[in-house]
Amino acid sequence: MLQIYNSLTRKKETFQPLVPGKISMYVCGMTVYDYCHLGHGRVFVAFDVIARYLRAKGYDINYIRNITDIDDKIIRRAQENNEDWQLLVDRFVGAMDEDFAALGIQKPSLEPKATEYIDQIIAMVETLINNGMAYPADNGDVYYVVEKFDSYGRLSGKVLDELRSGARVDVGEAKRNPLDFALWKAAKPGEPAWDSPWGKGRPGWHIECSAMSTCCLGNTFDIHGGGPDLKFPHHENEIAQSEAATGEKYANTWMHAGPLRLNDEKMSKSLGNFFTIRDILAKHPAELVRFYLLASHYRSPMNYTETSIDEAFSGLERLYTALRGLDLSPEVVTSQFTERFNQVMDDDFNTPEALAVMYDLAREVNRMRKVNQLEQATVLAGELKQLGDVLGILQQEPETFFKGGGEQAVDAEQIEQLIACRNQARAEKNWAEADRVRDELQAMGVVLEDSREGTTWKLDR
Structure with a gap:
């Protein structure tokens, strides 16, 4: 109701x-x-x-x-x-x-x-x-x-x-x-x-x-x-x-x-803390800004700081990590997570609690991966993306999100070539060369993640 x-x-x-x-x-x-x-x-x-x-x-x-x-x-x-x-x-x-x-x-x-x-x-x-x-x-x-x-x-x-x-x-x-x-x-x-x-x-x-x-x-x-x-x-x-x-x-x-304040002060041009939407979008990806705005209940006062938007990025990254590497199911699925999501949204559109449900769902996706139940993980990840669509988030390809979403000018082909060189050096046990390539990638703002499935990368914020 x-x-x-x-x-x-x-x-x-x-x-x-x-x-x-x-x-x-x-x-x-x-x-x-x-x-x-x-x-x-x-x-x-x-x-x-x-x-x-x-x-x-x-x-x-x-x-x-x-x-x-x-x-x-x-x-x-x-x-x-x-x-x-x-x-x-x-x-x-x-x-x-x-x-x-x-x-x-x-x-x-x-x-x-x-x-x-x-x-x-x-x-x-x-x-x-x-x-x-x-x-x-x-x-x-x-x-x-x-x-x-x-x-x-x-x-x-x-x-x-x-x-x-x-x-x-x-x-x-x-x-x-x-x-x-x-x-x-x-x-x-x-x-x-x-x-x-x-x-x-x-x-x-x-x-x-x-x-x-x-x-x-x-x-x-x-x-x-x-x-x-x-x-x-x-x-x-x-x-x-x-x-x-x-x-x-x-x-x-x-x-x-509710009202939005900036660094605990009312927005004011005279105070120099009056930010337009395009000012913020010049610094942060648009989906991140939207996600940040959803993290507070719509009626609650909200205080914008750079620290709080960095924290929001961690939350959005958690959700995209759950979707990463899965061939998402196009079929409509619902489970107890969708029921919980609807319950909290039915309570005066409580988006912070809706995001909490989505974090729980992402955790379950990751658990299914760990026990190698990839079919179930894929179905749940599809449900996570569906719930994201209701909030207007999680509609990018996960790799696009992790690689900057077009927000930063990066040469993805160059990065992939460097990763291939590092992998070759590691295969040849040339650890000095592998470390050198890794350091070069880090200087470009690239974070590497090695796993049994191979090496993936994302841009550091």
């Missing part, structure tokens, strides 16, 4: 989709004005695994992940770069696609952009004005009336009285109450703009997701997810807008990934 922690109720709940066998899921995607950082990678790897596992359980999942392609940050960055805003957006959408593909993040069912839903956004704003939950200001802005939504704050735990004490009206805003937020923003000279009943302007950030999610999934859908910083005000405002506009419950289950 699948249990999911619901951020709205603050407890695990048995998951029951609105339509049996089908799941509707919306995850807030990127605002594309810069490269994705590792925290973004953490969030979208987590929801990629969730989508993969739900499909593996047999659900037909409609997974929507939006792109915010118009926003204050986008306009500001384009102005700073003296660059057309649409060209900026296209450039960073392309970079996002490259980064996500490298991390094994599969494309969602649909990836709507805010600018493709301007008509639907305007229609939702008009509905909110007509039912008294929003008002047009004299300057062309339109604001949502927070105090009219009785359950405002239930997701984030915020209390209106406390919010009032810290609220203020920024210069240029025409809101009646400091708590009110913009649904539509009047365009400033030179900014991208669309026609509306209130004059030329563009949507506020929060209304974009309300319009896109309800248009793509309906007024009520199963799961809404996102990063830890979106719970307030973004998701809180989405609930207020959507439920006031439709009169129906917005999302049944809310899921939020």
Whole structure:
């Protein structure tokens, strides 16, 4: 029985989709004005695994992940770069696609952009004005009336009285109450703009997701997810807008990934510890980074250090070692290991425990090898690879992994020739020559492993 922690109720709940066998899921995607950082990678790897596992359980999942392609940050960055805003957006959408593909993040069912839903956004704003939950200001802005939504704050735990004490009206805003937020923003000279009943302007950030999610999934859908910083005000405002506009419950289950820190500090450009995904991928293989992100539960805070990613490599290497040298069975196999894997994944997608099950399975593969039960070892190794596929790992050929996975420039043919020379020297009992070749290989970062079956090699990290 699948249990999911619901951020709205603050407890695990048995998951029951609105339509049996089908799941509707919306995850807030990127605002594309810069490269994705590792925290973004953490969030979208987590929801990629969730989508993969739900499909593996047999659900037909409609997974929507939006792109915010118009926003204050986008306009500001384009102005700073003296660059057309649409060209900026296209450039960073392309970079996002490259980064996500490298991390094994599969494309969602649909990836709507805010600018493709301007008509639907305007229609939702008009509905909110007509039912008294929003008002047009004299300057062309339109604001949502927070105090009219009785359950405002239930997701984030915020209390209106406390919010009032810290609220203020920024210069240029025409809101009646400091708590009110913009649904539509009047365009400033030179900014991208669309026609509306209130004059030329563009949507506020929060209304974009309300319009896109309800248009793509309906007024009520199963799961809404996102990063830890979106719970307030973004998701809180989405609930207020959507439920006031439709009169129906917005999302049944809310899921939020945990924060990622770097060396025990919040990621910050000013602190010099702000790493993009491509910064990390320039130093480490993509599969290793993904594996590292899976080693913590998606809701848990996570601290990135170079030491921790080195430890993750040891774990990934253990799994690939179990697969090495076996002709993996293409047939679908399940055993008590798959049952255990599903049990822990059914417990709010517990990937650390799922990896623990896979380590146990790898240990059993190795035990079968030692007692020369290679047929059983091969079947279990096939099962290990199948479970890896659910998590988006272990899909390389083991030898490709051990020999750098294309991440490092090595001459495999030269290495094989040197190993052949060493083996010849050993056969002739020319130990000095064998040691010399071994030292040459070590200087190239090659680790040799001698066994009864022969000599294999891998690259040292």
